[in-house]
Amino acid sequence: MMSTNTSAPLVSIRGLHKAYSPTVQVIKGIDLDMHAGDRLVVIGPSGGGKSTLLRVLMGLETIDKGSIAFDGQPYIQADEARGKTSIDTKVRNSIGMVFQNYTLFPHLTIVENLILAPCKSRGEKESVAKDRALTFLTRFGLRDKATVYPSQLSGGQKQRVAIARALMLDPKLMLFDEVTSALDPELVAEVEQVIQQLALQNLSMMIVTHDMWFAKNIASRVLFCAGGTIVEDGPPEQVMGAPREERTREFLSRVFHIGA
Amino acid sequence: MTYTFDFMAVRHGLGVLFDGLLVTLELTVAANVIGLTFGFGLALLVMHRWAVLRWPASLFVEFFRCTPAIIQIVWFFYCVPMLFDVYLDAMTMGILALACNLTAFNAEAYRAAIQAVPRDYRDAGIALGLNGWQRIRYIVLPTAFRAALPVLVSNGIGIFQQTALVAIVALQDLMYMGKSLATESYRPIETFTVVALIYFAVSFPVSQLASWFEHRRDRLAR
Amino acid sequence: MDYNFAFVLRYQDALLVGLKMTVLVSLASIAIGCLWGFVLGMARGSSLRWARALATVYIEFFRGTPVIVQLFWVFFCLPLLLGIELSNMASGIVALSLYMGAISAESFRAALKTISPDQHNACVALGLSRYAEIRYVLMPQAILRAIPTLLSNCVSLFKESALVSAVGMADLMFVGQNISNATARPVEVLTVVALIYFVIAFPLTRGVTVLERKVLKGLAV
Numbered sequence A: 001m002m003s004t005n006t007s008a009p010l011v012s013i014r015g016l017h018k019a020y021s022p023t024v025q026v027i028k029g030i031d032l033d034m035h036a037g038d039r040l041v042v043i044g045p046s047g048g049g050k051s052t053l054l055r056v057l058m059g060l061e062t063i064d065k066g067s068i069a070f071d072g073q074p075y076i077q078a079d080e081a082r083g084k085t086s087i088d089t090k091v092r093n094s095i096g097m098v099f100q101n102y103t104l105f106p107h108l109t110i111v112e113n114l115i116l117a118p119c120k121s122r123g124e125k126e127s128v129a130k131d132r133a134l135t136f137l138t139r140f141g142l143r144d145k146a147t148v149y150p151s152q153l154s155g156g157q158k159q160r161v162a163i164a165r166a167l168m169l170d171p172k173l174m175l176f177d178e179v180t181s182a183l184d185p186e187l188v189a190e191v192e193q194v195i196q197q198l199a200l201q202n203l204s205m206m207i208v209t210h211d212m213w214f215a216k217n218i219a220s221r222v223l224f225c226a227g228g229t230i231v232e233d234g235p236p237e238q239v240m241g242a243p244r245e246e247r248t249r250e251f252l253s254r255v256f257h258i259g260a
Numbered sequence B: 001m002t003y004t005f006d007f008m009a010v011r012h013g014l015g016v017l018f019d020g021l022l023v024t025l026e027l028t029v030a031a032n033v034i035g036l037t038f039g040f041g042l043a044l045l046v047m048h049r050w051a052v053l054r055w056p057a058s059l060f061v062e063f064f065r066c067t068p069a070i071i072q073i074v075w076f077f078y079c080v081p082m083l084f085d086v087y088l089d090a091m092t093m094g095i096l097a098l099a100c101n102l103t104a105f106n107a108e109a110y111r112a113a114i115q116a117v118p119r120d121y122r123d124a125g126i127a128l129g130l131n132g133w134q135r136i137r138y139i140v141l142p143t144a145f146r147a148a149l150p151v152l153v154s155n156g157i158g159i160f161q162q163t164a165l166v167a168i169v170a171l172q173d174l175m176y177m178g179k180s181l182a183t184e185s186y187r188p189i190e191t192f193t194v195v196a197l198i199y200f201a202v203s204f205p206v207s208q209l210a211s212w213f214e215h216r217r218d219r220l221a222r
Numbered sequence C: 001m002d003y004n005f006a007f008v009l010r011y012q013d014a015l016l017v018g019l020k021m022t023v024l025v026s027l028a029s030i031a032i033g034c035l036w037g038f039v040l041g042m043a044r045g046s047s048l049r050w051a052r053a054l055a056t057v058y059i060e061f062f063r064g065t066p067v068i069v070q071l072f073w074v075f076f077c078l079p080l081l082l083g084i085e086l087s088n089m090a091s092g093i094v095a096l097s098l099y100m101g102a103i104s105a106e107s108f109r110a111a112l113k114t115i116s117p118d119q120h121n122a123c124v125a126l127g128l129s130r131y132a133e134i135r136y137v138l139m140p141q142a143i144l145r146a147i148p149t150l151l152s153n154c155v156s157l158f159k160e161s162a163l164v165s166a167v168g169m170a171d172l173m174f175v176g177q178n179i180s181n182a183t184a185r186p187v188e189v190l191t192v193v194a195l196i197y198f199v200i201a202f203p204l205t206r207g208v209t210v211l212e213r214k215v216l217k218g219l220a221v
């Protein structure tokens, strides 16, 4: 999977603004470049717009101002005059996302969940897709769950399936929105290990998490977002170890106190 | 489409239709009064400890719920006089037939609502030192009645619509008047359209009311 | 007066023919009505305002008027309006399908509403087309969740189908009434006819309860 333009950043966000309604301004001007192989972890207080940023990147939300380019190609553009957002769905297909609440399809078995998109929207042959699916499941320790339904899995298993399902489409960028928040504490590690595995393969990813230890371990770069803007941006040792901004420091002292 | 509408043709018949509507409403109200009270009693029988009471009651409920209303009405009109040797006027027969049907449906609504009262409520009643009767009177019944209300209302509207069936056995209700007016005036489209609109004009507001109740109940439950 | 239920057996062939007609009309109206109901249910939950309004008016109207009035309307008025001859059977099926569409639309809409919006998000994230989303994700779940209520809709329709006798279709009800008039033995004949309806409808209503429990358990994620 060669980048079309090796010098261009993988994701390039310019002047992004997003409001759910005139009174709910959620993203108030974000500029961000992310490079291939980056593991960007986004931390910040609740309601700071982290999920919204990921949803915008996934093409799930309209935006009010700004533009996003992906892999050197225009991806999302706000047309301020007409109040519309144009989203290039072809580009969108090279981004994958995993949500907090699994979002598996309950009426399909695990394997069927994995092969639905490759077969139905990419026209892959079912037998080929199935082989790939089984490879993923084996890798994530879920080989024996292939033919059961999601309701028979634990939360940790469901979330690993959800990750495998997204990977089936060979995304160039993976978005993770608090993927361990709905899990019982003892199940968090198995999901985080899977994400660590992906990190070893240099997959580009953007991760929103409230788990500060995980953030520190996995990140190649940390963003601290609050009030709809990026307050601090840098390597994990700096942002989490020696924050320059007062707001970052205050946030970290609070979470580490509660966490400890 | 070659047909030319002439709703004026129906205008002269409006008085007749109105008379029919009064009969329809009379049937509806009477059947509902009976159905709401007897339905509750029947629900208690359906849940009774004693099988001798439970079985016949369940049979009654299931039979009326699982057969067409039209056959119940026809059966009533033809068979009750023969079986019991009583000859009642058509209105009374119509009311009784519809009331039996509604009683069965309402009994089911009451039963479902009573059995759906969460165990926690009864447990809370015990914890508060209420005795068996008090728990039923102050906790189970009010909760159950509120839960059953939307279904009871929609059953009531259902019966309003079923009254149209008694026209078939010659009670002069809205449907019957509509039918004869249509034949007399050679204007079936206008007549049946107006008849349909009258039925709709009565049942729609009531069903909106029912869903409003349901909404409010669901909001309170949260 | 003494009753002789055995004599009804002599008419079993005629009753069977009537029953066949009843079942045929019911099945045809159920099949057509369910498809129509799914479309209406989607329209009712759609974001297009005009589609929502049209579907709502249709559904409320058909649920707010007696089926017998609808039947008479279709039977007497549709041929005049369209300028075509409709057989008794065709008008019966048309009327009952229109009604089934309205009641099943409510079941589908309720089922669609219980599918969380996250399923849609997941479909977008997986790059599924709108068609694939409806066909492989929304429709199967909507149908599964709607099955219990759809089945009760089917029972209702089966019972309402007795009304086609009023417009002269030779269904079970019609045949029963004819025999009862001809033999002057309404008690036996009408009771047997009622029992036949009961024997078919009752197991179906039991099935609804069982399915409700099964389906809801299977889809709990």
Ligand SMILES: Nc1ncnc2c1ncn2[C@@H]1O[C@H](COP(=O)(O)OP(=O)(O)OP(=O)(O)O)[C@@H](O)[C@H]1O
Binding pocket: A020, A021, A024, A026, A044, A045, A046, A047, A048, A049, A050, A051, A052, A053
């Ligand atoms: N669909 C929506 N409609 C209206 N307001 C919304 C919607 N989604 C989110 N919001 C609001 O936007 C703000 C930002 O939400 P967002 O979910 O992006 O925050 P977050 O940083 O992910 O918070 P958390 O850590 O709690 O997940 C919040 O105030 C939220 O109430």
Ligand SMILES: [Mg+2]
Binding pocket: A050, A051, A052, A178
């Ligand atoms: Mg969030």
